[in-house]
Amino acid sequence: MAKTRKAERGGDGKPAPVAELLKYYRDMLLIRRFEERAGQLYGMGLIGGFCHLYIGQEAVVVGMQAAITPADAVITSYRDHGHMLACGMDPRGVMAELTGRIGGYSKGKGGSMHMFSREKNFFGGHGIVGAQVPIGTGIAFAHRYNGEKRVSLTYLGDGAVNQGQVYESFNMAALWKLPVIYVIENNKYAMGTSVERSAAGQALAERGAPYGIPGEQVDGMDVLAVKEAAERAVARAKAGEGPTILEVMTYRYRGHSMSDPAKYRTKEEVDKMRTERDPINLVRDMLLAQGKSEDDLKKIDKEIRDIVADSADFAQTSPEPPESELYTDILVEA
């Protein structure tokens, strides 16, 4: 039967290895700095349209990614920059897509919300709230059809959980025991509507209970807690036991998109999360406690800043797509 539990970290009480922590620190920092720069480029008018930043939620994708292999698939909605970087996609290609240049992952034809990498098994980047959920379920269906032990990490937000197609997917995934993990990133607000005002009933982790899908609520500001919960879900999926729901409790520091002033919450609420629960500071403190020096970490900060600066340069110097791209990629030529 479905059960909801709070993930507890470090059952064995041992601290995580330093090398592992360093990787998480680096990966999360890359997302943070990348997003800050994207926000800056947006302000400069170099990025247009919608741009949804992931700042504050970094531990979710970095923790989930730590539990899977490159053969596993990832799909999410439009707040997708962090997922792409966590999948190992090139920051240059992601940033250049944001600026609508030919060097972007979609040659500038997709934009912030629609980016993909076949090579990295990243399946988008979907702009319609909830639409990625049946697709992610279909990816898991293909894994099972092909007899492969691969999982589909299907991310959705606390807003998407109220879409009907999410439950259509839960039903089929449970019915056919598909190797899919539904990762609900609960950042408390569906655009401006809080979970309290939009979701009836119990915790979102329970939303699969009628289908017999076990759910778990996870501290999404703690990368190690996310990783451990992910490992349990991945093990279930790969053992043929079917889908799992992880409700990962997280927080976005910025507005829903660049054009959102976020007046639906107080400044104090945001400041409290930033100062007390920041996922990067948490790992930073662990590293310092395990003997890493401020200088060691500064060196990493510098490396990351260089990678991000390079991606921003690339995104501004890569040319716009030529007009000849207008009519390509509409159909695959047989």
Add this chain to the structure above:
Amino acid sequence: MPIDILMPALSPTMTEGKIARWLKSVGDNVRSGDVLAEIETDKATMEVEAVDEGRLDKILVPEGTEGVKVNTPIARLAGDGDAKAAPEPTPKAAAKPAAVAPAPAAPKAAAPAEKEYAGPTAAMTVREALRDAMAEEMRRDPKVFLMGEEVAQYQGAYKISQGLLQEFGDHRVIDTPITEQGFAGLAVGAAFMGLRPIVEFMTFNFSMQAIDQIINSAAKTLYMSGGQMGCPVVFRGPNGAAARVAAQHSQDYSSWYAHCPGLKVVAPYTAGDAKGLLKSAIRDPNPIIFLENEVLYGHSFEVPSEGDHIVPIGKARIARAGEHVTITAFSLMMKYALEAAEMLAAEGISAEVIDLRTLRPLDTETIVASVRKTNRFVSVEEGWPYAGIGSELISVLMEQAFDHLDAPPVRVTGLDVPMPYAANLEKLTLPSPARIAEAAKTVCYRS
């Protein structure tokens, strides 16, 4: 007064069936609700229940008889004193619209099916042709699978997938819950992974539940991914009006899907085209909307019986050559267009009838060439007129054959109303051979 028991219609499109078994014998007393006989159609076996009461006096059609037309008397109840002037025993049958009355089989006067094929042919229904196309492609490529409501154990709501579960097993022939948006999206995900799903919508009316996945996910992702994410999926099922199923179950989606870049849209008429185009659709690396027609499922045509019968997507077919007026149609409307051409021939008007077969990409070359020859044009479609296929065809002709037109082109379409249920109103709503012939005479200034 004796009461005749008539062959009932057990589905909106049934025109004939087989008396499989009589469950009552002559001399038996029949009470209302008793099962009289079992009837087999190409879709299902159904029981016929008695409406009237009395003694079974005569069995007019013995068991085992095939091809019994709807409304044929099959038995007679002796009218005891109290068997008064009862209403018609089979109200369903009594309400059958003329539109689906038994019609002559395949058009004979038309040009032979595929010019390039000169080998042997065999008569086959559209239903069998679609099934064979799927079976052949599933044998050819293990990545092809079929999913939808009732496609497996039930053998297809319209029996298109008959026998596929038995041959390919439940790994590849998959019954889904009633969850159109869900399974359409699931198929898109599977197609992104390189599988080749065939998704059956029980009817295309239900695809409206899934249209976001079809347009936003299946059709647009290749472009949005800069060419990385192909989506080789076929969405197929009956489209348009069947008979007497009213507004929500009678819609023609041709122009809806043909509107969208990133899709190919196919709507065959003959069994040979149904087979050859479905095989092409399954092999195509793009998302395909494959529009079938329930009324046509039981129609027979000659189909090439040798080799791998493939019909290319994007090519229209001149079904009947003519000189005075060009008539385009697709799917069931082709039958009416060909009947209209016969009527016109009797009046000395030679109509060229083009079966569009593919609605996107459109074979404008064939259409424009024909109009340049005939100088007159009539477009036929079952769907609504506003922003329909006919509107597009006429725009193309304005752009590419303006100086060749001798009369304003005319559209024959379904009327601009939700489909009414009443038999007389439904008949008025749909195009007919007479309306098509009338339109052709108008553009020939002969009305």
